[in-house]
Amino acid sequence: GENVEQHPSTLSVQEGDSAVIKCTYSDSASNYFPWYKQELGKRPQLIIDIRSNVGEKKDQRIAVTLNKTAKHFSLHITETQPEDSAVYFCAARDTGGFKTIFGAGTRLFVKA
Amino acid sequence: DAGVIQSPRHEVTEMGQEVTLRCKPISGHNSLFWYRQTMMRGLELLIYFNNNVPIDDSGMPEDRFSAKMPNASFSTLKIQPSEPRDSAVYFCASSRQGAAGELFFGEGSRLTVL
Numbered sequence A: 001g002e003n004v005e006q007h008p009s010t011l012s013v014q015e016g017d018s019a020v021i022k023c024t025y026s027d028s029a030s031n032y033f034p035w036y037k038q039e040l041g042k043r044p045q046l047i048i049d050i051r052s053n054v055g056e057k058k059d060q061r062i063a064v065t066l067n068k069t070a071k072h073f074s075l076h077i078t079e080t081q082p083e084d085s086a087v088y089f090c091a092a093r094d095t096g097g098f099k100t101i102f103g104a105g106t107r108l109f110v111k112a
Numbered sequence B: 001d002a003g004v005i006q007s008p009r010h011e012v013t014e015m016g017q018e019v020t021l022r023c024k025p026i027s028g029h030n031s032l033f034w035y036r037q038t039m040m041r042g043l044e045l046l047i048y049f050n051n052n053v054p055i056d057d058s059g060m061p062e063d064r065f066s067a068k069m070p071n072a073s074f075s076t077l078k079i080q081p082s083e084p085r086d087s088a089v090y091f092c093a094s095s096r097q098g099a100a101g102e103l104f105f106g107e108g109s110r111l112t113v114l
Helices: none
Strands: A004-007 A010-014 A019-025 A032-038 A045-051 A056-059 A062-067 A072-077 A086-093 A100-102 A106-111 B005-007 B010-013 B019-024 B031-038 B042-050 B053-056 B065-071 B074-079 B088-095 B109-113
Touching: A004 A086, A010 A019, A019 A086, A019 A106, A032 A062, A045 A056, A045 A062, A072 A086, A100 B042, B005 B088, B010 B019, B019 B088, B019 B109, B031 B074, B042 B065, B042 B074, B053 B065, B074 B088
Parallel strands: A010 A106, B010 B109
Antiparallel strands: A004 A019, A019 A072, A032 A045, A032 A086, A056 A062, A062 A072, A086 A100, A086 A106, B005 B019, B019 B074, B031 B042, B031 B088, B042 B053, B065 B074, B088 B109
């Protein structure tokens, strides 16, 4: 089955700096890669996603890149703000369209 | 839309007791997922349903865990008997099959087994 690895587990940046979180997946048949943000005590919520036919996608301060050959995908947050502090999860979904497997999460701290 | 609704939000029980967690998916969503979240293991997929039918329960940790979806608007996750290591936050999520694939999570049920 699919396995998703995520690094780093913890990331601390200064406000205004960029943050990068990297993930790898094992199943070459996976075709959908969402990113979820979970604030303390809250539910995970989708912030951005990318499909396998696209190499990069951007939404304001966040962007995702996908390298299908290497089975790598990354989340980039620019101009970080204290409210970006949260746990971020990458995930991969199989081609059947059902099973979404999550990485272990990255706890991001943005210091003011 | 009320979103995915889970109950109870918090449950404290003693080892050996039966626990039932409930979920109402978003109307019109035909896929439903149960995840368990712990610090050690992150977000684990336990089981998922499509059109009320269990598709894959390979993530269910033991026979003590069972899940049902009797109709499109209701699902339960039952643990019997419960053990301290079952303590976790259990999330239910729903999505539309074949659509963007976004999972909409409920607020979770925090279970503590003493």
